[in-house]
Amino acid sequence: MSDQAFCKMCSQPIRFEFTRSGKQIALDYSSDQDHGTFVLNVERSPQGEYRRIAIALSKAERVQAVEEGELLFLAHRLSCANEREGTPIPPDLREKAQSVISDAKGFWNGNR
Numbered sequence: 837m838s839d840q841a842f843c844k845m846c847s848q849p850i851r852f853e854f855t856r857s858g859k860q861i862a863l864d865y866s867s868d869q870d871h872g873t874f875v876l877n878v879e880r881s882p883q884g885e886y887r888r889i890a891i892a893l894s895k896a897e898r899v900q901a902v903e904e905g906e907l908l909f910l911a912h913r914l915s916c917a918n919e920r921e922g923t924p925i926p927p928d929l930r931e932k933a934q935s936v937i938s939d940a941k942g943f944w945n946g947n948r
Contacts, residue, residue, distance in 0.1 A: 840865055845918040851909075853890035861890050863909040871915075872908025875901050 841862075843850050849865035853876060863874055874890045881887055890909070893901060901908060 843912060843916060846916050848912070848916070850912045853888060853909075855890055855892075862912040863890060864912050864915055867907040868910045869902060869908055872910045873898060874909045874911065875906050876909065 839851070840849050841852060842848065843862070850862045851865050852860045852862055853874075855861055856879075861874070873893055875893055876888050877891055878886055878888050893908075898908065
């Protein structure tokens with residue numbers, strides 16, 4: 837799935853890869869050994885098909901990957917020149933979420 841594509845926000849080249857959970861992630865098309873936090877591996881699916889997947893690395897895994905000369909890729913969202921504006925949360929839903937969070941904090945802080 838790594839055919840070159842272009843970001844709709846900044847027009848830079850990107851590649852879409854699957855994660856182990858089956859979701860797609862946009863990565864910068866070129867590797868980035870200085871900032872990359874994903875490595876591409878080929879794994880066999882339960883159906884016996886081979887597929888390339890993007891694996892997020894911890895700091896320790898990243899250091900090891902660099903030492904082993906693996907190519908690292910950066911999630912494009914981190915390098916995109918244009919800021920993204922998400923869908924705003926409706927005020928009533930935001931208020932309800934804040935109430936639930938506040939209740940949960942009170943519960944875990946001993947106010948049971």
